[in-house]
Amino acid sequence: MIEPFYKSEDKNFYLLKGDTFDLLESFEHKFDMVFADPPYFLSNDGLTFQNGKITSVNKGSWDKSEGFEYVNEFNRKWLSLIRKKMKENATIWISGTMHNIFSIGQLLTELDFKILNIITWEKTNPPPNFSCKSFTHSTEHIIWARKNEKVSHYFNYELMKKLNDNKQMKDVWKLPAIASWEKSCGKHPTQKPLSLLTRIILASTKPNAWILDPFAGSSTTGIAANLANRRFLGIDKEEEFLRISKNRKLEIENIEAIAIYQKKIAGFIDKQQFTEYLKTENIQQESKVALGFCRKKDIDNLKNLNKFYFHAIENQNVVKDFPVGLVDAKRLLIYSTARAKPIVLTGYSAIIKDVTLKHKSKIEGKQNSKTEFYYEVVLEEPFTKNDQLEFQIDTKKLFTDKEDKNKKLLAQFLPALTTLNRLMDSKIVVNEDKI
Ligand SMILES: C[S@@+](CC[C@H](N)C(=O)[O-])C[C@H]1O[C@@H](n2cnc3c(N)ncnc32)[C@H](O)[C@@H]1O
Incomplete structure (x- = not known):
């Protein structure tokens, strides 16, 4: 430096x-x-x-x-x-x-x-x-x-x-x-x-x-x-x-x-x-956490990866800020579950280094995808699995009433954004350092 x-x-x-x-x-x-x-x-x-x-x-x-x-x-x-x-x-x-x-x-x-x-x-x-x-x-x-x-x-x-x-x-x-x-x-x-x-x-x-x-x-x-x-x-x-x-x-x-x-x-x-x-203005802005979904059978492949991709959904040629505000998030948590509640987070988490919007042609393995654009999330350090992080969340507590869009997204098992405090408040049995 x-x-x-x-x-x-x-x-x-x-x-x-x-x-x-x-x-x-x-x-x-x-x-x-x-x-x-x-x-x-x-x-x-x-x-x-x-x-x-x-x-x-x-x-x-x-x-x-x-x-x-x-x-x-x-x-x-x-x-x-x-x-x-x-x-x-x-x-x-x-x-x-x-x-x-x-x-x-x-x-x-x-x-x-x-x-x-x-x-x-x-x-x-x-x-x-x-x-x-x-x-x-x-x-x-x-x-x-x-x-x-x-x-x-x-x-x-x-x-x-x-x-x-x-x-x-x-x-x-x-x-x-x-x-x-x-x-x-x-x-x-x-x-x-x-x-x-x-x-x-x-x-x-x-x-x-x-x-x-x-x-x-x-x-x-x-x-x-x-x-x-x-x-x-x-x-x-x-x-x-x-x-x-x-x-x-x-x-x-x-x-x-x-x-x-x-x-x-x-x-x-x-x-x-x-x-x-x-x-x-809210000077003490809360640290944002992005929640990402991964299929259960793929979840263990996350180990040691330092990248994660979110589908960037297009609407009239503009990529929605999706998951809402992802580019402002500080941490990424990946969950995997069947379509049943409560949602179980697997314990894969990492601090975000950078988020970039990329066309599929620039991403190895995604060239034939139906999705045109992805958000590439680069992590500070590769994902590690922490068994102590196996927990359930009460989705009702994750978002404020104003964040209906987020709630709907999560209900459909798509990525969503919350804050660290809300995550802590939703029956999670871990402390902040472990996330
Ligand atoms: C128009 S002035 C900026 C004034 C500024 N907005 C202010 O309120 O004081 C442009 C500045 O760019 C600097 N500058 C020009 N070329 C540069 C370069 N290649 N690398 C770094 N600084 C440069 C000049 O020294 C100058 O101070």
Whole structure:
């Protein structure tokens, strides 16, 4: 494992120093969401107005374009690498202007992402157009896409509606450009405002989610992530920007500073709304357990296997999140029984390392299956049988009333998802360590 440039004490904020193209290949973790603010390649020696002064548009050598092919190749390379770092149900947000956004949009489609929205961020205080030969540039675009066309993603529809006076939130966001209090730890030439990143994070992630930013700069993504109880890994090649990032994290290490920051972020109806909302989110999310079914005669073949396949049922060309929320599960338990109750779990269990959606043609032994797609669950360690785990479960206690879909699935001897606490509560005579 590579040595981080900085790792916060609470282990929620990591910074890696180096070229994102090398670093993305050097670790294994998969993320729930990615925000990328890549070079826009607009440093063409032009001029603009800033704080009443004429200044160069140049941002740094990292933002110089060497032509259309170069920009396309750069984008193709990082987007291909980042895809491998995303969970199956993860989404990615990429910001840009006319200089790079068309290239990004085309490549997302080429690389099998599914574009969900193109957000127009309308800046409330844009600089005037120096040339006077076209309209004032007052917007940036942010493409939101999911990794997999077939696997659904998370969207906090209700919260976004609430932030918009109880009307569906549109894809045009009026938010101010960066405020001076956000630059207390030093200046980054293209720093994004916390209000923008906070909205993005709350719209598309749950508490504790892991968020990746491959072009972190001053780590606005990480600061917004931590202020909202999410976790962050950022990459940048410039030490100067990583130092700003680290200091920004140190600044929000005490509770009072966090509260002050949360109040200052724009885009909420009042100064308390962000903090109040966070209280309602379930910070201690329960550890999810996936239940998988295996035919009785095959069950002993699980021993020493480090993979398990779930049928991924398609409906109108979209794979259902099936078993419900599998990609969020931490553990896998395999049961086998006849169509009689109570269900007997066999005691095969393992911690999940990774879940990937795969076409049958890519899976040995499944090429002739009637099922087109499978979820391949890779385990941290191969299954082992633990006889002490032989137990019966009261299915009534496995799910809440809201989880009817899960109940029905289990009743039909199909995979389902529950939580560790509920499993413990359903007459299971083992303790957590043994599962
Ligand atoms: C547009 S800025 C990101 C600004 C950031 N969103 C913020 O709020 O501060 C892009 C960043 O990418 C970094 N960068 C560009 N190419 C890179 C590469 N190949 N590897 C790592 N970092 C890179 C630059 O140093 C720059 O800080």
